[in-house]
Amino acid sequence: MDFDLHQLDSFVLVGASVTLLAVLAVRLSSRVGLPSLLFYLLMGVILGESVVGIGFENAEVAHALGFGALAIILAEGGLTTSWRETRPSMRIGFALATVGVAVSVTIVALGGHYVLGLPWELAVLLGAVCSPTDAAAVFSVLRVVPLPRRLTGALEAESGLNDAPTVVLVSLVSTGAALEHGILGLAGIIVFELAAGVAVGVAVGFGGAWVMRRAALPASGLYPIAVLCLAMIGYGGASMMHASGFAAVYVAALILGNADLPHRLATRSFVEGLAWIAQIGLFVMLGLLLSPDRITWSIVGLAVAAGLILTFVARPVSVAISSIVQPMAPRQLAFMSWAGLRGAVPIVLTTIPLAEGVKDADHLFDLVFVMVVLFTLLTGPTLPWAARVLRVARVSEPRDLDLEAAPLERVAADLLQVTVSQVSRLHGVEVGELRLPSGANVSMVVRDGKAMVPERRTVLRRGDDLLVVTPRKQRDATERRLRQVSAGGRLAQWLGD
Numbered sequence: 001m002d003f004d005l006h007q008l009d010s011f012v013l014v015g016a017s018v019t020l021l022a023v024l025a026v027r028l029s030s031r032v033g034l035p036s037l038l039f040y041l042l043m044g045v046i047l048g049e050s051v052v053g054i055g056f057e058n059a060e061v062a063h064a065l066g067f068g069a070l071a072i073i074l075a076e077g078g079l080t081t082s083w084r085e086t087r088p089s090m091r092i093g094f095a096l097a098t099v100g101v102a103v104s105v106t107i108v109a110l111g112g113h114y115v116l117g118l119p120w121e122l123a124v125l126l127g128a129v130c131s132p133t134d135a136a137a138v139f140s141v142l143r144v145v146p147l148p149r150r151l152t153g154a155l156e157a158e159s160g161l162n163d164a165p166t167v168v169l170v171s172l173v174s175t176g177a178a179l180e181h182g183i184l185g186l187a188g189i190i191v192f193e194l195a196a197g198v199a200v201g202v203a204v205g206f207g208g209a210w211v212m213r214r215a216a217l218p219a220s221g222l223y224p225i226a227v228l229c230l231a232m233i234g235y236g237g238a239s240m241m242h243a244s245g246f247a248a249v250y251v252a253a254l255i256l257g258n259a260d261l262p263h264r265l266a267t268r269s270f271v272e273g274l275a276w277i278a279q280i281g282l283f284v285m286l287g288l289l290l291s292p293d294r295i296t297w298s299i300v301g302l303a304v305a306a307g308l309i310l311t312f313v314a315r316p317v318s319v320a321i322s323s324i325v326q327p328m329a330p331r332q333l334a335f336m337s338w339a340g341l342r343g344a345v346p347i348v349l350t351t352i353p354l355a356e357g358v359k360d361a362d363h364l365f366d367l368v369f370v371m372v373v374l375f376t377l378l379t380g381p382t383l384p385w386a387a388r389v390l391r392v393a394r395v396s397e398p399r400d401l402d403l404e405a406a407p408l409e410r411v412a413a414d415l416l417q418v419t420v421s422q423v424s425r426l427h428g429v430e431v432g433e434l435r436l437p438s439g440a441n442v443s444m445v446v447r448d449g450k451a452m453v454p455e456r457r458t459v460l461r462r463g464d465d466l467l468v469v470t471p472r473k474q475r476d477a478t479e480r481r482l483r484q485v486s487a488g489g490r491l492a493q494w495l496g497d
Helices: 005-032 037-047 059-079 083-114 120-130 135-142 149-161 163-175 177-214 222-240 245-258 264-289 297-325 330-338 344-349 351-356 361-379 383-389 472-495
Strands: 401-408 413-420 441-447 450-452 465-471
Touching: 005 037, 005 264, 037 264, 037 361, 059 149, 059 222, 059 245, 059 264, 059 344, 059 351, 083 120, 083 149, 083 163, 083 245, 083 297, 120 163, 120 297, 120 344, 120 361, 149 163, 149 245, 149 330, 163 177, 163 245, 163 344, 163 351, 177 222, 177 245, 222 245, 222 264, 245 264, 264 344, 297 330, 297 361, 330 383, 344 351, 344 361, 351 361, 413 472, 465 472
Parallel strands: none
Antiparallel strands: 401 413, 413 465, 441 450, 441 465
């Protein structure tokens, strides 16, 4: 097909307008407590052949573009995830991404066959595509719900790792290879692809960090591009080896994001913006792929029934079984069950059977699309309410210390801005009594709008803003010490944690 300059002008105008509307929709979605994906999907449906008239029915292109967008989204998730906060919850996160997925697939497949009357192939595909949670959908809502790090770490680890096994399973079932290998063979393939993908991610992550620490690029804007390219090399390299590219890109990005690399703040900002573009394009494309005239009451009924099985049976059981490796309070497990939002991932996975020409794959796509929309509308707005009812939210807890950080790249240090709140025991403590780690010091105190350079005998007061400079390697210890004194006062050295 020819593509001239006039068509390019029209494409740029329409594309820029749609992207701007999608960006503005983020503000609206945050106000109403809904993931922005619903607005993007709706935009795609409106732009489609049933309303505006843009036709798009190429499942192979949707499959390829969807996987590319998911790789970028997972790279952003890894680069912006704090390993220090996620590590304590990694066991249950990994269990949810493996054992939890297996349990969920089994339950939904059984329900799809015996309750919904689907053929075994479609029932297994339904269970496989619906089992992974979506990081973009989960955290677009959880941003407004302050949760313990243990919960957010588990949900973040799960959403970053559970795409890999489900992609393998859906691909094998769609191509018919699952029947040739049997259950044990299928499990072996999934384990191999996951292990090999993680190994590739580890190699690319540590190798890339070694290179980036020694590279002297002429412009700071090149570092974010290089880091993202390294993460995508993990995806492409693992895929070429028939390993899990999704596991590789997430692990590589997680290592790179937590390495001591130059221009980390610029890298994070760059990948966040690129991930938003990927999400917007992905959801709008999936909305274009839907044909509203195919949505019948029977499809809606099947979607509701499948969603009920997934939300009230499969998800709670998978969370409960996965928690064996890392027990948690029942109310925390209940919230994790309710917070298992499905977003673009299930819909993207349905493009695999569509591209492979599986019988009735278009009905599976419609069913999953309707289910994602309906149950996102149900669970998304109710997450803050569920957090309060289950008493896992930290809304009512007073914050005794407000702390923000900014990097000082040239000197490998961080600048911490600390606000002494009304309940903090930093009030009345002398600067010298803070006993910060070696190399860290209070460089400025701002009181009543006036800045002063403190001395060792300067007494801190409520409402003071402190600027603390700390070597990057001592940042965690500095933050711990500040919080310790804020909670225990000048006797914190003897009171301990």
